[in-house]
Amino acid sequence: MKLNNNMKRYRSGLLVAAAALVTGMSACTKNFELYNTDNTGVTDGQLGPDFNSLGLYLKSAQMSILNFSGGGDPNSYQVQQNLNADCFSGYFMTPNPFSSSNNTNYGLVPGWNGEAYKVGYLNVMSPVAKLQKSGIDKNFPAVWAVAQVVQVTAMSRVTDIYGPIPYSHVGEGGSTVPYDSQQDIYKQFFLQLDNAAASLRAQINGGAALPFDFSGFDVVYSGNFAQWLRYTNSLRLRLAMHISKVPAAAALAKSEAEKALDPANGGIITDNADNMTVKVLGDFTNPLVFIAKNWADIRIGASIQCYLTGYNDPRVSRYMDKATDADPALKGKYVGIRIGSQVDKPKYQTYSSLNTEDGANPAFNLKTSMQVMTAAEVYFLRAEAALNGWNNAGGSAQQLYEQGVNTSMAQWQVSAPGYLNNDTSVVATYVDPKNKDNNFTIKNPITIKWNEAASPAQKLERVITQKWMAMFPEGQEAWTEFRRTGYPKLFPVVNNKSGNTISTDLQIRRLPFPQNEYNTNPATVADAVKLLNGPDNGGTPLWWDTRQ
Numbered sequence: 406m407k408l409n410n411n412m413k414r415y416r417s418g419l420l421v422a423a424a425a426l427v428t429g430m431s432a433c434t435k436n437f438e439l440y441n442t443d444n445t446g447v448t449d450g451q452l453g454p455d456f457n458s459l460g461l462y463l464k465s466a467q468m469s470i471l472n473f474s475g476g477g478d479p480n481s482y483q484v485q486q487n488l489n490a491d492c493f494s495g496y497f498m499t500p501n502p503f504s505s506s507n508n509t510n511y512g513l514v515p516g517w518n519g520e521a522y523k524v525g526y527l528n529v530m531s532p533v534a535k536l537q538k539s540g541i542d543k544n545f546p547a548v549w550a551v552a553q554v555v556q557v558t559a560m561s562r563v564t565d566i567y568g569p570i571p572y573s574h575v576g577e578g579g580s581t582v583p584y585d586s587q588q589d590i591y592k593q594f595f596l597q598l599d600n601a602a603a604s605l606r607a608q609i610n611g612g613a614a615l616p617f618d619f620s621g622f623d624v625v626y627s628g629n630f631a632q633w634l635r636y637t638n639s640l641r642l643r644l645a646m647h648i649s650k651v652p653a654a655a656a657l658a659k660s661e662a663e664k665a666l667d668p669a670n671g672g673i674i675t676d677n678a679d680n681m682t683v684k685v686l687g688d689f690t691n692p693l694v695f696i697a698k699n700w701a702d703i704r705i706g707a708s709i710q711c712y713l714t715g716y717n718d719p720r721v722s723r724y725m726d727k728a729t730d731a732d733p734a735l736k737g738k739y740v741g742i743r744i745g746s747q748v749d750k751p752k753y754q755t756y757s758s759l760n761t762e763d764g765a766n767p768a769f770n771l772k773t774s775m776q777v778m779t780a781a782e783v784y785f786l787r788a789e790a791a792l793n794g795w796n797n798a799g800g801s802a803q804q805l806y807e808q809g810v811n812t813s814m815a816q817w818q819v820s821a822p823g824y825l826n827n828d829t830s831v832v833a834t835y836v837d838p839k840n841k842d843n844n845f846t847i848k849n850p851i852t853i854k855w856n857e858a859a860s861p862a863q864k865l866e867r868v869i870t871q872k873w874m875a876m877f878p879e880g881q882e883a884w885t886e887f888r889r890t891g892y893p894k895l896f897p898v899v900n901n902k903s904g905n906t907i908s909t910d911l912q913i914r915r916l917p918f919p920q921n922e923y924n925t926n927p928a929t930v931a932d933a934v935k936l937l938n939g940p941d942n943g944g945t946p947l948w949w950d951t952r953q
Contacts, residue, residue, distance in 0.1 A: 459539060460622035462532040463552060467624050467683055469528035470559045471775040472692065477699065479692030484517040485524050487696055487703055490566070491880030493913050494887060495708030495873075495895040498742035500701065500753030505902075510745040511913060512902035513943055519919025522570070525563035529556055534576050545615060547608035547630055550601035551623065554637050557594045557601075558777065561644060564590050565885050566916050568947045569936040581926055584933035587948040591648055595661055598641050605634040606671055624684045634671040636681045639783045641665040642673065643882075646786055647889060649793065650951045659795055666790065666797035674783045677816045682774035690771040693878060697759045698771070701750070705757040707835045707845075708895045710741035712874060715833030716853060719819035723760055723768040724877055730755035734838035743835060743843045745898025752839055759878070768817065776879050779816060784809030785872035792864055803855045806868055813875035828854035835896060847894045866892045888914055888950045907944040914946045 472482040491497040492509050499509055506512025533556045536542075542549040564570050564587055571582040572590050585593075608630050620628030626636075645661035648654040664670060674680065685691050697703045705725045713721035721739055728735040739757050742748065760768045788805035791798040798805065807825050814821050831850035837843035851866045859867075869892035876883050887895060901909045918941055922930040939945035946952070 456617040456622075459536065459541060459548070459617075462536050463548070463555075463622045464624055466529050466532045466536075466552060466555045466559070468689070469524055469532075470555065470562070470777060471683060472524050472528070473683075473685065473689045473775070477690065477695065479690070479695045481520060481524060482692035483696055483702065485520040486881055487693060488517060489521070489916065490884040491693070491703070491878070492706065492744055494880035494883035495706050495744070495893070496878055496880045496883060497703050498706045498744050498746065498748075500704050500742060500748050500756065501750045502748050510898055510900045510902045511907045511943060513917060515917075515920040518916045519921055521563055521566050521916070522919045522922075525560055525570075526575070529559040530575055546604040547612060548615070548619060548622075550604035550608075550637075551630075551633055553597045553601045554633065554640065557597050557644075558640060560590075561594060561640075562881050565647070565881070565947065567918060568915055568945075569933045581929050583929060584936060586936045588654070591644060591654075591949075592657075594644055595641065595657075598637055598644075602634060602637050602641075602670060605630050605637060609634065609671070624686060625681060631671070632679050635674050635679050636778065638665045638671055639674045639681075639778060639786075642783065642786050642790070643778070646789060647885065648949045649789075650889060651949050652951075654949075659793070662790055663796045666787070666795070666799065668797070673787075674778065674780045677780050677812065680776065680780060680816070681778040682776050684774050685772045691769070691773045691775060693775075694759060694761060694769050694771050694773060697769075698761050701754040701758075703758075704753065705739075705741040705759070707741040707743040707837075707843075708893070709874070709877060710739050710757060711833040711835050711847075711896075712870070712893065714739050715850075716824075716827070716830045718824070718874070719821050720814070720817050720874070720877075722764060723817040723819060725757040726760050726763040726767075728756050730838075732838055740838070741835075743837060743845065743896050743899055745900045746837070746840065746843050747900060776876075778882075779813070779875065781809045781813035781816060781875040782872060782882075784812055785868050785875065788868045789865065792861065792868070802864060802868070803857060806855055806871065809868075809875060810871055813871075816875075824853060826854055828852050828856075832894075843899050845896045847896070850894070865890060869893060887912070888947070888952065891952050903943060906940075906942040911944075911952070913943045914950055915943060917941050917943065 472485050487497065488499060488508050492499070507514050508517055533552050536549065536552050541552070560570070560572065564572070568587050569584040570590065572585045573593055574582050618628070622628075626632040642662050642665035645658045645665065649658040649662075651658075665673060693703070710721075710725065712718070713724065725739055727737050728740045730736055735755065742753055742756050746753075761770060784805050787798045787800070788802045788809060791800065791802040791805055800808070810825060814824075829852065831852060832847045834846040835844055851863065851870055853867075853871075855867065856863070869886060869890050873883050873886065873893050887893070895912065897909045897912060901907065907913050918930050918933060934941045937945050938948070
C-alpha cells in the first residue's frame with residue numbers, strides 16, 4: 406500500500422457537515438484514495454475542547470462499516486458490497502446487465518473490486534487514526550474502545566474480501582506499508598478486542614463521567630457502553646468462528662470463543678434490543694433501499710426466495726415484495742433472479758424486490774437502520790459452539806438453534822407456529838418464467854426440524870442455513886459463512902465469465918487486490934500475493950476458507 410498526502414482532493418461540504426463518506430463519481434469509474442487522506446474536512450486544529458470533531462470522526466467510522474451515502478448517491482456502497490457480497494451470498498441479483506461481463510457473472514471488474522479497500526482505509530482507518538491523534542485513547546479510553554471495535558468490525562470485512570491487507574503498520578509513516586497475512590490480522594483483532602473490552606468494563610464499573618454527551622456521537626447504541634461491550638464479545642465470537650476450521654488455529658478459535666461466551670466478561674447479544682444496527686440520520690439514506698427503490702438496480706436473489714417459499718417461511722413477506730410483472734407466472738408471486746443470469750432491465754426489474762411496498766408496514770424504507778449483527782446470529786454462533794463442544798455455549802445445539810429461529814421471527818415481527826416441527830418442507834426448485842435455462846434444483850436439500858440423530862455435517866447445515874436466512878439482508882457476513890462452511894447450498898452462477906479461474910461449483914472465494922495497488926505499489930502487492938493460497942484471482946480461497 407502506497408501513501409500520499411493529497412489532503413484536499415476529496416473534501417466535500419456535505420461530508421464536513423454530516424461526517425459522511427466519499428462516494429466517488431459513478432458505479433463503474435471509481436477513483437482510489439489512500440489511507441492518510443482526510444475525508445471529513447476537519448483539521449487538527451479543530452480537535453478542540455467542544456469535542457465536535459471527535460463526534461464527526463466517530464460517526465464517520467461507524468457509518469462507513471456499511472458505507473452510507475448522502476444526496477441520493479449510494480454509488481460507493483453499490484460496488485463496495487451490493488454488486489459483490491450481496492449477490493455472492495444468494496440474497497440479491499441485479500436486473501441491470503451493466504455490461505455483458507461483470508462481478509455477478511464472475512467477469513470481475515477492476516473498478517468495482519477495489520471499492521471495499523478504498524472505503525476501509527479512507528473512511529475508517531483514517532478517522533480512527535485522527536481520533537487517536539487527538540488523545541482520546543488516553544483521555545477517554547471507553548470512547549477509544551468503541552472506535553477500536555468499529556475499526557475491527559469494518560476491517561474484518563475488508564480482510565474477509567481480499568485476504569492479506571495492510572494493517573499492523575498502517576500509520577507508521579514511510580512511503581509504503583507492507584501487507585499482513587490474514588492469520589496475523591486476526592490475531593491483532595483479538596488483541597484490540599481485549600483492550601476494548603477491558604476499557605468498556607472499567608467504564609461500566611465506575612469509570613469517570615465523560616465531559617461531553619457521548620450519545621450524540623454514537624449512531625449505534627446512543628452512548629450505552631454496556632451494549633457496546635455485549636457487541637464486542639459477540640464480534641469476538643463471530644471472528645473466532647471464522648477461523649475455527651483452520652487446523653492450526655483451532656485452539657485459538659476455541660479459546661477466543663470461550664472468552665467471548667464467559668458471562669464474567671460482560672455478556673453477549675441475546676435480545677433484539679441489542680442488535681448492532683447503524684442509524685440513518687439527517688440527509689443520509691439506507692443505500693440498499695435506495696438502490697432497490699430509486700434505481701431499480703437490485704432485486705431479490707433466487708436462492709433466498711426459494712428457501713423462504715420452499716419452507717413456507719413467514720419472513721418472506723417481510724424480506725421481499727411480490728413480483729409486479731404482468732405475466733401470470735410472475736405477478737403476485739415471490740420470484741427472485743438467479744445470479745449470473747443474462748438479464749435485461751425492463752424484463753427483470755419486475756421481479757421481487759425488497760419489502761418497501763407490500764403490506765401495511767413494509768420492513769424497509771430509506772431511513773431503515775443498517776444491520777451489522779443480530780441476536781439471532783449470535784444464537785446460531787452459540788449453536789455451532791455447542792456442536793464443537795466448546796464451553797460456555799449456554800445450552801444444547803438444538804436449544805440454541807431453536808432460539809435463533811424464534812429470535813429472528815420476533816425481530817421481523819412474524820409468527821410461525823409449527824415451523825420448528827416441519828420436517829418435510831425443502832428449498833423450492835427455481836423456475837424463471839422468462840428463461841428456462843436459469844431453472845435449477847438443489848440436490849439433497851435440508852429440512853427445518855432438528856434431528857439429534859443426524860450427522861455432524863447435517864446438524865451444521867441446519868444451523869448455517871437458518872443463520873443465513875436470519876442475517877438477511879447483510880450479504881457480507883452471509884458470503885463469509887457460505888465460503889467457510891459451504892452452507893447453505895446456493896444456486897451457482899448461470900454464466901461463469903471468469904475464464905476458468907473461479908469454480909462454478911465452489912463459487913467465488915475472494916476479490917482480487919485493487920488495480921491501483923498494482924499501478925502504484927507493484928513490489929508490495931507482489932509480496933502480498935505470496936501470502937495467498939494461490940494466484941490473485943476470485944478462485945483462490947482465503948486463509949480461513951478450508952473448503953475443498
